[in-house]
Amino acid sequence: MGSELVPPGLTYLADNIITRQNILGVTKEQGARWARKLKLPRQAETIFFAGCGYQYSAQLEVLMSLVRGIDKSVIGSELPMRFARFQKKLGLNLPGIYSNILSRGGETEVKPLEAAVKVLRNLGIQPGYLAEDEPCCGAPLHHAGLQTKFAENARQAYRTLKSSGVKRVIGIVPYCTHALWKLFPLYVDSYDLEVRHFLEIVAEKISSFKLRFPRKVRVTYHDPCQLVRFMSLIEEPRRILRAIEGIELVETDWTKGEWATCCGGGGGFETVFPELSQVLAVNRVSELLETRPDIIVTHCPGCIMQLKDGLRQLKVDGVEVLDLSQVVATAMES
């Protein structure tokens, strides 16, 4: 059995992680920009782990719309995905395209991270952030079946975190948090980092705050698979949303909580089956729209991208997709 059985979309992500410590092979500086204004300390025992998904969401969106276009054509996405790898080997970097996107206002997409840090600060937590030095969790390696590479990456990432004096990690991207929390201990000897998800911390402390959303809205919540079925964070987001005045939580009958339907993204599936992944996004959005929401709230960069695309495909106007951290930050301000 050889690694040629791994689809090119996944080997593309894997190569990027191994060579550049992020899924897109972009410079780490690009990823870390969102935090410049926040002046987060580089050295701290408790750090906020931002992860690839949110930090590079603008670039990912462009990549996905590019790949989806090709996947629907007769060419299919396999060759271009392979080609992307060769491009990099030839020194012609796709990342060039990405930095252009950033200069065109792509930074608006990282709002969930900024919001999350503000929320943590309001809750009395002053996390650090490793910026360019933040290691990649390598979760896509695990999902691709490249366990040996994942294990190497996990050990390296652990060393990086330890040498920066980190003791506690607050994760936000579901895949990263799951990797650091549940997978790293399987591969790193005497793993001793305390990993918690942003949601848990917020849910614990939320009751002592008066929260109000600026307008009256119907909100439906989409559970990301990793949070709900792999980390059992089922009640937390609901407790948070119910605590916010002005929000009416409306949920689907059947496809909520541990029965939530996958958005069709995640684990790299969207890079292997770009078009099918879009069909699944449309299906999930259609289910959620049955609750007639004003806002679809979720808590995963992959889900956000998928759900937005689903709405676009269905040509639905007037329904917003927001990250839970944005909703909480807004409710704390008003």
Added chain:
Amino acid sequence: MNKSSDFKSYKKEIMGAAHDDRLRLALSRAVKSFRSNVKNALEKFPHTVALADEVLKIKEKAIPEMEKLTRQAIASIEENHGKGYIAGTAEEALDIISSLVGTKKLIVKGKSMTGEEIGLREHLEAKGNEVYETDLGEFIIQKMGSRPMHILSPSIHVPREDVARLFSKIMGQEIAPDADIADMVAAAREYLRDKFFRADIGISGANVVAAETGTLFIIENEGNIRLSTSAPPVHIALVGMEKLVPTLSDAYKVSEVTWRYANYTVPAYVSLISGPSKTGDIEKVTTYGAHGPREFHVIFLDGGRTRLAKYPRLRQTLYCLRCGACLYECPVFAVTAGHFGDKYFTGIGAVWAAIVNKDLEKAASLAYTCLTCGRCRQRCPVKIDVPEMIIELRKLLAEGEKA
């Protein structure tokens, strides 16, 4: 992927399915009614959930002992004057069955995934026999020249209008596209009626087998299996070795959990078959072949199952009761049906393709089609951890098997 053309054609197949509106229509109707039925069944019989935990324990114990249980079952069946066989491979199973069947026979067949797995119907037809699928869904599939798209509802992807068109063609009587489903069912009944009584041989599978008595448990609703296994003079059953459990009481528990998660409060029929038909009513002389079959043959198929049982994580595949509930939870299956599959479907089908059929290209295509979203695991009565298995399988595919 070294055979990227294989992957491309697979992808084309599933995308074709995903854009097929009729398939989508049939599936969405099915998913909706399944969910409400299973909810109803579990609410009415809430003890099923705890019983399912017990069944998991039974399977965990039985799977490593498959070979021992098979020998025990064969001994029991032979004590009952039936005959038992072990087939190491699919080819061996086909050889055993075709030597029992011969040629130019009329055969009525109940639905069997294991039969599909080894290509039994096609093999018997190639040997010059006339074979009728008697399960309505399977009958539709056979007549369409298609393959099953779900383990319990093989024709789940065919809307009623298509069935009407098909029946009109094969039965020589016009069935309107908007005819009642009951009329279609009646037409099939009439068409198959005399086949049961003229048949030389009836073939079935089994849902579970009790080793201590050699008893096959067969769950059904239509009654076609009752007829197929009792009207013809010979009954041949093909059973995967993973279906064996030690006792009658274990087998009953497995059956109840299977039908409940298959969305039935209770099925119309459960047949318990342990041997050929017999009577001692004339002078207490036991004579075989009263109203039922005179001969009873059970072929237990290994076909890679004992090899699969040696993989600590992937072994869970063999716990599968084939209730089909997971398929209704899979977001990919909801748009592709059995096109996301091989002999078996979705993530479980991927493991099956890799270890049992040793078709790594196919296995990779399926393994990377799984979202690892985990909703199937949520539904599974025996908690088969498909995401965990799929990642393990991808590891085997990507990195090879460590010695």
